[in-house]
Amino acid sequence: MRLKHLLSMAAAGALMCSAAAIAHAQSASGYPSKPIRIILPYSPGGAGDGFARQLGLELTATLGQPVIVDNRPGGQSVPAMQALTAAAPDGHTFAIFGTEGVTINHQLFKRPPYNPEKLEAVARLADIPFGIIVRADYPANNLKEFIQRIKSDNSTAFASPGAGTPIHLMMEVFRQRAGLEKMVHVPYKGSAPAIQDMLSGQVSVAMLDPATPLQHIKAGKIRLLAVASDKRLPNFPDVPTIAESGYPGFSAIGWYAAYAPPGTPPEIVDKLSAALKAAVQTPKISKWLIEMELIPAYMPPAETKAETAKETASYGAIVKRLGISMDN
Incomplete structure (x- = not known):
């Protein structure tokens, strides 16, 4: 009797699973309905x-x-x-x-x-993709000169869209790897206000996604110094990656x-x-x-x-x- 009972339960379970599978398939076939x-x-x-x-x-x-x-x-x-x-x-x-x-x-x-x-x-x-961005008049033409400049200054602020954002965290990783102890993080409430302060001269360095300041980069008011992606960006083929600029393996997207x-x-x-x-x-x-x-x-x-x-x-x-x- 016990065996028959177990077999009956197993059969019922199989039917329930089958019914659930059919119901899911039917719901997918009718999706979307609104x-x-x-x-x-x-x-x-x-x-x-x-x-x-x-x-x-x-x-x-x-x-x-x-x-x-x-x-x-x-x-x-x-x-x-x-x-x-x-x-x-x-x-x-x-x-x-x-x-x-x-x-x-x-x-x-x-x-x-x-x-x-x-x-x-x-x-x-x-x-x-992320990139290191500087004001047009910043005295560095590449990442090597940028790092030398940061190390020679008493203190340099870098902007980000906010504390705890991926951009902030990855800039901190790069800062530590490059030995830029004198860099100070200035968090903003989004990329737009950070860019505005760059344009007005309040801050000279930032890590941002290039999409946000794109019009200012094209206008020559801001320069994209290096990108943190694995490959160069199609619209900026002359801008090197951080990895090829002396930090192999560095990638941040x-x-x-x-x-x-x-x-x-x-x-x-x-x-x-x-x-x-x-x-x-x-x-x-x-x-x-x-x-x-x-x-x-x-x-x-x-x-x-x-x-x-x-x-x-x-x-x-x-x-x-x-x-x-x-x-x-």
Whole structure:
């Protein structure tokens, strides 16, 4: 009797698993069935916002549903993260975060306000190169002269978009590797005010993404001294990488990646990921990304999850070593 009972339970379990699999397949086949919402931790008008809207147009054409961009800026990505985790896990809501949103911000608190590990990774979409930027009149023409100048000065301030951002952390790593003890970090509330202070002469050095000060670089008011990516940028072929300028192996990039609410079925995650891959690889978006000094860099869900975990550990070690905390 006991054997019959166990067999009956096993059969029932198999039927339940089969029913669940069929239900997931059916939900994916009917997806999407209503408008899609993209949550962003950025204000309207920036590169991240523009990227999301470009993707939205392509997704509308591919998936046959309108796409709405929901801007939830500020608060160390907390408003955007809370909106995402509160959304139904049906694929009709996903978020695009930069590196800091899922690998750094929660590590800046003793009691993190969210846990990004619970999110469903959908796709890595584009890489964001960093670069060392100086005022046009700064007395250094290359990275070697820059380092010599910094070491000869009593103190030099370097600007970043904010404490604990990937750019700040990677500049700290470079500063330590190059032995630039006299450099002092000046955190700003975003890249735009840092650039304004560079133009007005308040600060002469920064590590930023080249996309933000692009118009000023082209106008000759700011110079891109070296880039932190693995390769030279297509629009700046004469600007060397930090690695080839005497620091082999040094590489620092950010990225944009898509994440869905916890519990979103894998079949829907895969379908959304495939649609995002197709969108990123269209000539229109690829051209737009390159013009914005971004690099198309699609990764599927499993790889995106693995890279997120890897960089979370890496940035966490830097945060701990530098003693950076939003609780201070």
